[in-house]
Amino acid sequence: DGGITQSPKYLFRKEGQNVTLSCEQNLNHDAMYWYRQDPGQGLRLIYYSQIVNDFQKGDIAEGYSVSREKKESFPLTVTSAQKNPTAFYLCASTRDTSPFQAPQHFGDGTRLSIL
Amino acid sequence: GEDVEQSLFLSVREGDSSVINCTYTDSSSTYLYWYKQEPGAGLQLLTYIFSNMDMKQDQRLTVLLNKKDKHLSLRIADTQTGDSAIYFCAVPPGSYIPTFGRGTSLIVHP
Numbered sequence: 541d542g543g544i545t546q547s548p549k550y551l552f553r554k555e556g557q558n559v560t561l562s563c564e565q566n567l568n569h570d571a572m573y574w575y576r577q578d579p580g581q582g583l584r585l586i587y588y589s590q591i592v593n594d595f596q597k598g599d600i601a602e603g604y605s606v607s608r609e610k611k612e613s614f615p616l617t618v619t620s621a622q623k624n625p626t627a628f629y630l631c632a633s634t635r636d637t638s639p640f641q642a643p644q645h646f647g648d649g650t651r652l653s654i655l
Numbered sequence: 656g657e658d659v660e661q662s663l664f665l666s667v668r669e670g671d672s673s674v675i676n677c678t679y680t681d682s683s684s685t686y687l688y689w690y691k692q693e694p695g696a697g698l699q700l701l702t703y704i705f706s707n708m709d710m711k712q713d714q715r716l717t718v719l720l721n722k723k724d725k726h727l728s729l730r731i732a733d734t735q736t737g738d739s740a741i742y743f744c745a746v747p748p749g750s751y752i753p754t755f756g757r758g759t760s761l762i763v764h765p
Contacts (some may be wrong), residue, residue, distance in 0.1 A: 546695075573752070580663060582743065598752075606698040630697055643688055644745075644753065646697035648702075 542567045546631050546647035552655045553618065553625060561616045561650045563631035570635070572614040573644065576600060577628040586629075589614055618652060626653050657681040657748040661756035668764050670748060673734045675759045677727040677744035687720065688745040688753065689729045702729070731761075739763045 544565045553559045565572065571590045575583040585598030589608040603622025608614055618625045628651050630646040658680045667673045679687075685706050690698040704711045704718045704727070711718045717730040727744055741760050747753040 546697075580757065582757040585752060588752060631677070633696075643686075643700045643703060644698070646690075646699070648697045649695070651695075 544631055544645055544647035545635055545652065546629075547649050548650060549648070551650055551652045554655050556620045558617055558619050559652065561618070561629055561631075561652070563614045563647060564612075565612050565631075565645070566634045567645060568611070568631055568637070569645070571610065572605075572608070572634060573612070573632040573634075574598075574606065574616045574633065575630045575631060577649075584629065586616065602611060618637035628652075657754035659744060659756040661759045662746060663740075663757060664760050664762070666671060666762045666764065667734050667735055668746050669683065669734060670690045671734055673731040673761055673763075675729045675731075675742050675744075677729075677746075677756055679725050679744075679746045679754075681746065681748035681754075682725055682744070683747050683748055684720060685687075686747065687718075687727050688747075689716075689718065689727075690743045690745060690755075692741040692743065692758065694740075701742070707752065733760075734763050736763045763764060 547562045573588040574586040584600050585602050587606040589595035605617045628649050630649050631647045634642040660678045669762045686703050690699045691701045692698045704720050715732045719728045741758040743758045744756045745753040
């Protein structure tokens with residue numbers, strides 16, 4: 541079955557450490573997204589990518605970095621510059637036709653906590 | 656930018672109807688979406704409505720769209736305990752990425 545796989549499901553970060561969250565899709569979608577979800581808040585966009593080797597900052601990109609070297613993969617790195625990284629992180633993708641109007645497919649998320 | 660508002664909580668008895676409301680500010684969306692999120696999981700697309708429709712029915716789900724008032728609602732008939740989840744409306748303004756509401760937590764009491 542096609543879908544989006546996020547790993548790990550739970551991740552712990554020490555102070556001053558960078559950590560990388562994995563997102564892989566086998567839907568052949570061109571566009572991929574990273575969101576951050578905090579309790580009682582909606583989804584806030586961190587980064588998105590419409591095509592390989594290109595990505596754009598979202599509303600809360602500071603302290604995060606991404607890469608898009610392959611169509612199916614869009615890893616997110618939470619750097620030590622992100623002072624409040626504890627949250628639930630969601631990866632999503634959309635097909636290439638009018639990507640922003642198409643429904644998004646989501647992974648099951650990664651919960652990041654600070655040790 | 657787009658602003659999407661939802662109330663945070665809704666509590667209903669099993670078997671009753673639930674109505675979850677959403678208001679938005681940008682009216683240039685082609686589609687408007689409802690997603691469901693169960694605990695510890697990602698969002699699943701529940702249903703959607705095309706912007707030139709007023710109503711869409713899909714089994715127990717009814718979506719109503721009032722474009723004049725920029726108001727979207729999701730009605731769940733015969734609500735079951737398995738419907739307990741967080742429901743998000745998502746509105747993609749024009750050619751930009753969807754803006755999500757904060758989500759409505761639906762609590763269904765037996």
